[in-house]
Amino acid sequence: MSSIDVIDFDEMLSPIRYDHATGVLSLLDQRLLPAEEIWIECRTVVEVAAAIKDMVVRGAPAIGVTAAYGMAIAARRGESLEEAATLLRATRPTAVNLFWAIDMMLKPQRQGGAFPGMIPEELRARSIHTMDVLMCLKIGEFGAPLLPQGGVLTHCNAGALATGGYGTALGVIRTAHKQKRGIHVFADETRPFLQGARLTAWELHKSGIDVTLITDNMAAHMMQRGEIQSVIVGADRIAANGDTANKIGTYGLALLARAHDLPFYVAAPLSTVDLATPTGRQIPIEERSAREVTHVGDKQLAPDGIKVRNPAFDVTPAGLITAIITNVGVARAPYEPALAALARTMPGPLL
Amino acid sequence: MSSIDVIDFDEMLSPIRYDHATGVLSLLDQRLLPAEEIWIECRTVVEVAAAIKDMVVRGAPAIGVTAAYGMAIAARRGESLEEAATLLRATRPTAVNLFWAIDMMLKPQRQGGAFPGMIPEELRARSIHTMDVLMCLKIGEFGAPLLPQGGVLTHCNAGALATGGYGTALGVIRTAHKQKRGIHVFADETRPFLQGARLTAWELHKSGIDVTLITDNMAAHMMQRGEIQSVIVGADRIAANGDTANKIGTYGLALLARAHDLPFYVAAPLSTVDLATPTGRQIPIEERSAREVTHVGDKQLAPDGIKVRNPAFDVTPAGLITAIITNVGVARAPYEPALAALARTMPGPLL
Numbered sequence: 001m002s003s004i005d006v007i008d009f010d011e012m013l014s015p016i017r018y019d020h021a022t023g024v025l026s027l028l029d030q031r032l033l034p035a036e037e038i039w040i041e042c043r044t045v046v047e048v049a050a051a052i053k054d055m056v057v058r059g060a061p062a063i064g065v066t067a068a069y070g071m072a073i074a075a076r077r078g079e080s081l082e083e084a085a086t087l088l089r090a091t092r093p094t095a096v097n098l099f100w101a102i103d104m105m106l107k108p109q110r111q112g113g114a115f116p117g118m119i120p121e122e123l124r125a126r127s128i129h130t131m132d133v134l135m136c137l138k139i140g141e142f143g144a145p146l147l148p149q150g151g152v153l154t155h156c157n158a159g160a161l162a163t164g165g166y167g168t169a170l171g172v173i174r175t176a177h178k179q180k181r182g183i184h185v186f187a188d189e190t191r192p193f194l195q196g197a198r199l200t201a202w203e204l205h206k207s208g209i210d211v212t213l214i215t216d217n218m219a220a221h222m223m224q225r226g227e228i229q230s231v232i233v234g235a236d237r238i239a240a241n242g243d244t245a246n247k248i249g250t251y252g253l254a255l256l257a258r259a260h261d262l263p264f265y266v267a268a269p270l271s272t273v274d275l276a277t278p279t280g281r282q283i284p285i286e287e288r289s290a291r292e293v294t295h296v297g298d299k300q301l302a303p304d305g306i307k308v309r310n311p312a313f314d315v316t317p318a319g320l321i322t323a324i325i326t327n328v329g330v331a332r333a334p335y336e337p338a339l340a341a342l343a344r345t346m347p348g349p350l351l
Numbered sequence: 352m353s354s355i356d357v358i359d360f361d362e363m364l365s366p367i368r369y370d371h372a373t374g375v376l377s378l379l380d381q382r383l384l385p386a387e388e389i390w391i392e393c394r395t396v397v398e399v400a401a402a403i404k405d406m407v408v409r410g411a412p413a414i415g416v417t418a419a420y421g422m423a424i425a426a427r428r429g430e431s432l433e434e435a436a437t438l439l440r441a442t443r444p445t446a447v448n449l450f451w452a453i454d455m456m457l458k459p460q461r462q463g464g465a466f467p468g469m470i471p472e473e474l475r476a477r478s479i480h481t482m483d484v485l486m487c488l489k490i491g492e493f494g495a496p497l498l499p500q501g502g503v504l505t506h507c508n509a510g511a512l513a514t515g516g517y518g519t520a521l522g523v524i525r526t527a528h529k530q531k532r533g534i535h536v537f538a539d540e541t542r543p544f545l546q547g548a549r550l551t552a553w554e555l556h557k558s559g560i561d562v563t564l565i566t567d568n569m570a571a572h573m574m575q576r577g578e579i580q581s582v583i584v585g586a587d588r589i590a591a592n593g594d595t596a597n598k599i600g601t602y603g604l605a606l607l608a609r610a611h612d613l614p615f616y617v618a619a620p621l622s623t624v625d626l627a628t629p630t631g632r633q634i635p636i637e638e639r640s641a642r643e644v645t646h647v648g649d650k651q652l653a654p655d656g657i658k659v660r661n662p663a664f665d666v667t668p669a670g671l672i673t674a675i676i677t678n679v680g681v682a683r684a685p686y687e688p689a690l691a692a693l694a695r696t697m698p699g700p701l702l
Contacts, residue, residue, distance in 0.1 A: 034651075034653065034654035035651060155568075188568070189542065189644070189652070189653070190568070191540065191542060191566035191567065191568060192566050194652050197644075197645070197652045197653040198652060198653065198654075201653050201654055201657045202653075202654045204657075205654055205656055205657050210658075211657050211658065212657070212658040212659065212660055213644060213645070213653050213657055213658065213659045213660070214644070214659075214660050215542035215543050215567070215599070215600075215644060215661075216542065216566070216567045216568040216600075217506075217539070217541070217542060217567040217568075217599055217600025217603055218599055218600070218660065218662065218665075219603060220600075220602045220603030220606060220665065221599060221602055221603070221662055221665040222660070224602060224665070224666075248566070248568055248569055248572060249566075249567075249568025249569070249571075251571045251572055251575060252568055252570060252571030252572070252603070252607055255571060255606065255607055255610045256603055256606055256607075258610075259606045259609075259610070293540070293548075293564060293565070293566060294548070294564070296647045296650055296652070297650050299647055299648050299650055300385075300386060301540070301545050301548045301549060301647070302385065302540070302548040302549065302552050302553075302564050303385035303549075303552055303553045303556055305556055306552045306555075306556050306562050306563070306564055307561070307562065307563040307564065308563065308564045308565075309563055309564070309565050309569060309573070310566075311569065311572055314569075314571065314572040314575070315575075
């Protein structure tokens with residue numbers, strides 16, 4: 001391993017692989033999991049942007065890493081980085097990691113050369129990827145001691161598949177599992193895109209972590225019966241005041257956790273914290289296609305002609321969040337000073 | 352129309368049709384809606400029991416009416432009513448209307464003859480069917496004035512398809528719609544069986560009532576944005592103290608309604624009130640097949656080898672219920688005396 005190969009991406013179940021010999025970015029097609037493990041190859045920034053928009057890759061940190069490689073591919077092909085950035089920024093509006101990673105790639109880069117055959121942009125993208133996994137490992141360390149023994153509920157997929165590897169919320173669960181803290185996981189299936197059923201259940205089962213799948217509307221019942229002791233989720237954007245945008249359904253879970261006196265944790269790298277967004281009210285919420293709700297694959301679930309809503313995210317007010325677990329420490333209310341203090345310690349890309 | 356044909360079942364979208372000329376019970380196969388409108392014919396009580404167990408017909412009042420016809424079919428064939436009752440009681444444990452209707456059929460019957468060619472058990476079953484629709488119409492009358500203008504959220508299907516016709520929660524919505532009360536409906540899709548997407552959206556759209564489909568986990572977000580002004584659901588069993596078993600997800604909605612200061616209504620005929628069950632703790636909760644969660648039709652959503660939970664119902668504590676709307680009046684807390692008083696006014700079958 002070279003000096004920047006501090007991470008074994010395969011071991012971390014990274015859904016993103018970049019081959020600097022060919023300039024090909026391979027993305028695990030998360031739309032097809034768990035039925036098929038197909039990797040899609042992207043050779044141009046247009047293909048990378050399409051893969052983000054079409055949710056071949058999803059999860060705020062993973063989108064950021066993918067966009068970084070998209071910028072590197074543009075650079076390698078001698079294309080305008082500004083145009084590549086514009087294209088990539090237009091893919092999805094809510095996850096701030098996307099914008100963060102693109103900005104990182106636009107900053108003047110130290111000339112590298114530590115890795116023969118890679119241009120500086122490729123090195124920088126790889127460094128963002130590596131840093132993302134390292135941040136997940138740190139989140140796991142900070143978060144694991146917070147999980148009480150017993151059932152821990154998670155929503156959507158904030159796992160290896162949603163990041164450069166290892167995961168944020170699932171990173172905490174992975175570390176708690178390694179530390180034998182006696183947890184077992186309830187995974188919300190997470191309609192309409194079923195990230196919980198398809199991705200979280202798949203990656204936890206693959207890693208030998210005890211996981212029970214439930215539909216989203218079973219969470220309250222499980223809490224009422226004392227089967228859930230904590231809730232942990234990822235984030236797509238955390239405002240300066242701690243308000244957190246995450247997958248639709250997160251806000252409801254936070255209310256249910258409060259009603260049952262359960263801790264509700266958000267786990268995210270500092271690249272998800274957006275101090276430029278004062279509160280949750282300023283976070284744009286992506287509305288996706290009605291077809292995601294009315295169909296599963298080709299199977300139509302609902303009649304033609306009805307109205308459908310499909311907001312992809314919701315905003316959980318900071319007041320419902322027990323703690324925000326980041327790669328540099330754990331923030332608790334009042335979040336505004338706590339997050340600002342943590343943000344000052346945020347490391348940049350490794351190179 | 353004869354004297355007992357006070358109801359036009361077709362107009363009421365009844366999912367249950369009995370032909371006394373042939374002794375055939377036809378059930379609209381609700382598993383295939385909205386894609387196909389197929390009627391399944393039952394000629395024996397064994398076939399009726401299978402149709403209830405396999406959810407060809409579902410919804411507490413509809414199950415009760417179907418079981419009554421099953422008893423009539425057994426009587427017509429000269430079979431033991433006690434054995435028919437045992438078979439039908441074993442189909443589904445939670446909805447109390449099933450047991451209520453079977454008990455009604457086992458009571459000594461006044462000899463009828465008002466309808467030529469029908470045996471007394473057929474007349475009694477038809478009377479239970481007719482009474483169910485009449486009860487829904489009364490529920491609609493009592494409930495409609497309670498719905499505030501704006502968005503009303505409902506869960507599962509407590510509509511014409513869940514009853515002898517017209518519906519309980521959707522009966523209230525139907526009457527409010529007729530009275531031009533300015534409501535529009537949000538329908539939770541209601542995983543795993545998708546009664547909201549498949550049945551509620553279908554029957555409201557067919558009736559020209561404005562309906563917007565959302566996934567279960569969007570309800571909190573819609574409430575947060577002020578798009579929902581009230582919640583109304585049906586019930587499978589209401590305990591003497593007002594605790595209410597209904598489709599999984601109902602309890603969570605009641606908590607979310609409370610958190611947003613929205614009224615939360617339960618609509619059900621008195622045949623759903625079970626004074627013999629003191630509280631929700633004594634209500635048995637049916638756990639159904641994992642396959643309902645892991646598959647939609649033939650399409651597998653989740654990986655093999657994981658654990659799955661599938662409780663079909665949950666219990667909403669009476670304290671979260673604003674009012675229980677019945678066919679003889681509206682009960683409010685304290686529910687124990689209120690429900691007991693209403694129960695004393697419960698009419699029996701018409702014949």
